[in-house]
Amino acid sequence: MPEWLEYVHDRYAYWAIVFLMIIGLYGMLFKNNLHKKVVGMIIFQNSMILLFVTAAFKWDATVPVRDAEIDVNVVGNYLNPLPHTLMLTAIVVGVAIVGVAFALLIKIYDNYGTIEEDELLEKLQSPAPEDDDSEDSFPSKGGSV
């Protein structure tokens, strides 16, 4: 096997993660539909989680539950549980953010009737006549948070 191929082969999990990250970033930054941006965000966050989990992996190691027959003092015998527990928290954080993102999307759709970014920008730059007053008087009836 040529050297470069070996380099790729040894780290194939990381290449997949980098690929996911790029897809996620692309979706977040360049997609026109706001819903697709959220999908990109989910992919991006999950690629971070996969990175931590992959980095914690060891060949020939067992789950981090103490077994009398396996020596605890040899580091290679057990997986490191810390990254997995950290990622549990990160998943929760990610879910919360996606929830807020969808709540905002619903509000944007209620206000403007679209979630396409170019149409939104058009409506933001040339506000409809009734929006001119909203400069001074704020919407006080519901649907604000």
Add this chain to the structure above:
Amino acid sequence: MNHIPVLIPMVLLLGSMFAVFGRRSQENYLPFLIALGAMGLSAVFSIIGMVYSVTEGPIHYHLGGWQPPMGIELILDPLAAFFCLMITLVATVVLLHGEERVRIEVGDRIPAYYSSALMLVGGLTGIVLTGDLFNLYVFLEISSLASYALLATGRKPAAVSAFRYLILGTIGASLYLLGIGFLFMEVGSLNMSELAVMIPEVPVTAGLSAAAVLIVIGIGLKMALFPLHGWLPDAYTFASSPATTLVAPIGTKVAAYVLIRVFLFLFALDFMKEGIHLTTIVGWMGAAGVIWGSVMAITQRDMKRMLAYSSVAQVGYIALGIGLANPLGLIGAVLHAFAHCFMKACLFMVQTNFLHRLGHYDISRLDHRTRVAMPWTCAALVVASLSMIGLPPTIGFFSKWYLVLGCVEEGAWIFLAVLLLSTLLNAVYFFRVLEKVYLRSDGKAYDEGDIEADQATPSCEVGARMLYPTLVLAGSLLVLGFANAWIVAHFLQPMFPVW
């Protein structure tokens, strides 16, 4: 006494849980009272912690009794206590001031508003106190979530600008997470004090440099460091006034504080300075932000938008101080974070008062009758503006003075020129407002007719509940200015044991 570090954020987060219940009504005062009580209590704990940490030394609190490498550690040292006190005090004053506006602008979603406000402040105090990098990420996201929700209140476009902030903020947080992932792989710990010992001993690899760069970019996005500030002007302009007043002064400052801690305590400063030149890059980004933010602020006719761009510039000052990477520059950076917190809160309050009584905050529509109608609000505007420009004896002068001294010591003449130029630009955009309020629009001298007209103008000063918080913050700018030597000697200098 040893439970103080955990009590400060916990009171706020618990309050946030209780404030969300209750009737959705404009007449529901319970969430406001819960929020006020929790913030007041947390401010009291900060004061106790501050006194204790100054006299007895820092408190190290191990959550759940787990020792540091395994468990999460909270550290209350004098600086952290001081920051906590600043956050909770400013938030309490802003909450008192905003109560009336919240009922008008947020409507019947009052429980959700106060719950988010408490979550924001709880997250920010957590960021200041934590000694664990991953815990910092969690608190960072808690406070960010709350600020997305808060900044989505208000006018129609607020939801769009808050969504944009959410996307960029999440990229920032994810990059920060990626950075600590690299750090964990290279060094094998997430405890800050342990990392500070271990990082100088491990060989400098690409992974370590990548970790430093990713953490700085991630935090830079959260603190709106130029050119990563794209989300800030829109988010602050379109949000409801009380929400902006709450988020703008403390949100980006705490991110700046994290950046200072990353540079100072986590990575060896030499590595950041000579190894990968990150301090220089941050300094230049800050300098560019100072000029860009000030120039953009001059071109705005909307006072709120002007203040938002001015926030970009002020964050630039802090980054510039970090970029100097010498004790005076860093003291200047931290002191400027304090100063800006009070100044910006005061200015946004003045803007809210204008909105409340005049129904607009359009600079071109302000005139000298405004000063007659709202004398005290305009007086607060003068004090805060002078502090933003940097005139003694306000705190804004002293923080800039330390930055200038840092520039001279480092021989960074371009940064010095940037500081002086930006002071002039600040003077331009604040005197533009002051001129409208205090001078006649045609430039002629005041005559008898004007005085009579002034006397005929009815006073429409805001009520005591909005006026006193504004005046208290304006007064605090002067008090802090006089107390600056005491603050630096007791809270900032002990933070730099290296020098």
